[in-house]
Amino acid sequence: MLAIDLIAVTITTLAVRSTLFGPNPGIRSSEWAAFAVLAAASTLHLESARGIERRREMAANTSPHTNLKCLWVFASLLLLPLSLVIPLIVLSYLYSWFRVYGRTIAHRKIFSTATYVLASAASAAVLRAGGLLTEPRVPTGFWSLLVVLAAGATWWLVNYALVIGAILLASPEATAREALGELSDQLVVCAGLGLGIAVAALQSSYPWVVPVLMVTVLALHRDLLLPQYQRAAGTDVKTGLATPSYWASAVPAELARAESLRSTVGLLMLDLDRFKEINDTYGHPAGDQALRAVGESVRAEVRQGDLVARVGGDELAVLLPGASEGEVLEVAERIRDRLTTLTVSVPTTDERSAIITGIPASFGAAVYPDVAGTMDQLVLAADNALLTAKRGGRNRIVTARPNPPAVSADQPVGDA
CATH class of the missing domain: 3.30.70.270 (Reverse transcriptase/Diguanylate cyclase domain)
Known part of the structure; x- marks a missing residue:
């Protein structure tokens, strides 16, 4: 976990340096405006879903704790330089730390923040390798759509692999099936990444439509509770088997x-x-x-x-x-x-x-x-x-x- 945290700090340092001393130094006013919109939307989303997240967090044990922060993070990856994506990630987890999770599990949320940074850096590398060099990097054709989808898949895979690795190392008694978690949770995360593409496309062209998507986002977030309720209703407490x-x-x-x-x-x-x-x-x-x-x-x-x-x-x-x-x-x-x-x-x-x-x-x-x-x-x-x-x-x-x-x-x- 400490190694991942250190790598995330290194990536952050390099991203800031690239922004300050790169070919086009500085951050444009339009990027600051997009950052403000995404930060406000992310905060509103977290506050609206605070009760859901607290209930899900209390039930998490040896399985990945999925959430929909990826929606706003991936949207920011398509609209902003990495040096602004990372502050959005940190802001999102800081708000969750104080308002949702509590301060007793800070080390876990620091690690989760680091996994988001690594996943975002890997995804940004895929976008650049696919020729999407400048923001906004929303799909405008078949090739750019393939590149964005590959970046989303990379983001999911890197974050998922890091979290599963940490679970298996921290909980040797956990089985591989428990560590992998529920497929339904991961499908919701993939849906969140897809919504992130939609938010980025709307933000770059029709920003006033973005608030309309909040209703869809909150409905999707509430569905995260359904597999948990189903498992709770059908799982024996002592053995983890069906009731x-x-x-x-x-x-x-x-x-x-x-x-x-x-x-x-x-x-x-x-x-x-x-x-x-x-x-x-x-x-x-x-x-x-x-x-x-x-x-x-x-x-x-x-x-x-x-x-x-x-x-x-x-x-x-x-x-x-x-x-x-x-x-x-x-x-x-x-x-x-x-x-x-x-x-x-x-x-x-x-x-x-x-x-x-x-x-x-x-x-x-x-x-x-x-x-x-x-x-x-x-x-x-x-x-x-x-x-x-x-x-x-x-x-x-x-x-x-x-x-x-x-x-x-x-x-x-x-x-x-």
């Missing part, structure tokens, strides 16, 4: 989809063997930590698109759309092997720590429509298979078999 209510709504929807596509749906029910002993020996906080580690392990072994839920105290379920029986068993075996060798450091009741090695589980597997035609039948088949695995010695996988067809009273029983 039983979310699970109950996802299964019939997936079965209906499979029916229309004439596809299959696999279901795994797994119950941790003798998990109560962990709670009794080390305490419930240790049990919660062990359960969280189990959830992360299960998610690491399932396929992309599979849904993992906590459906009971120490009972988990995995929904595998389009999976055959062989694929379900393959996933189950991977999970079983990983849990058997899982090592977790947990707190104990005497304020020390203990190492738990191996948290085995029993598995029941069922596949729609092979063994069931409805959600209730599928869950019951998997539950019965799980019970058989428990009774058969635990730490094993049992697959539900199709029920034999009913035999009529007048049909002879004997040779098949």
Whole structure:
């Protein structure tokens, strides 16, 4: 983080020097006017969305905290020299620091400011390499549009990569999936960059239309809360897995989809063997930590698109759309092997720590429509298979078999 901060300071120094001593020294009055308009619009935007940003900031943990400051920053990149873009970035984060985030996380916001500076410098380099040397650099033709889009993609990629790198270095326990965050958040950022192009084009030609876009900007910003609310409603607090209510709504929807596509749906029910002993020996906080580690392990072994839920105290379920029986068993075996060798450091009741090695589980597997035609039948088949695995010695996988067809009273029983 300190290295990135130092590079940002170096870039700032070089940008100011280029403005003061370059081929065309100084800043034009039109550029100062554009800077004032963008700074005022950015501040108004931040103040209007202050409640949204505070709520989102409190929920941020090991995922990128996306925002729409990029809109005004990218617009300024197309209208202003880098020596004015950087003050706009600093002003935006200073205002957010005092009005939104609070002063307890200053080091994080300084780093975020630095990532914006590096991303802006890289984007400005792309604009210059594409032949857009003088401001305003709004697209006026096909080639200039391609250059501006490439600059926007560069801005996003540099900032995103720096933030993810910092998350992974600062939080070794974070998984790659957590660090990457939600695709929906990044799509909103890309939309913000696109709006930045529109703001720059309007500011250079019809500046009085820019305030009209503020309504669109605020509506887009409010949509940033939607994925967060959806995750909060469908995520178990202790494990980060799906909740039983979310699970109950996802299964019939997936079965209906499979029916229309004439596809299959696999279901795994797994119950941790003798998990109560962990709670009794080390305490419930240790049990919660062990359960969280189990959830992360299960998610690491399932396929992309599979849904993992906590459906009971120490009972988990995995929904595998389009999976055959062989694929379900393959996933189950991977999970079983990983849990058997899982090592977790947990707190104990005497304020020390203990190492738990191996948290085995029993598995029941069922596949729609092979063994069931409805959600209730599928869950019951998997539950019965799980019970058989428990009774058969635990730490094993049992697959539900199709029920034999009913035999009529007048049909002879004997040779098949």
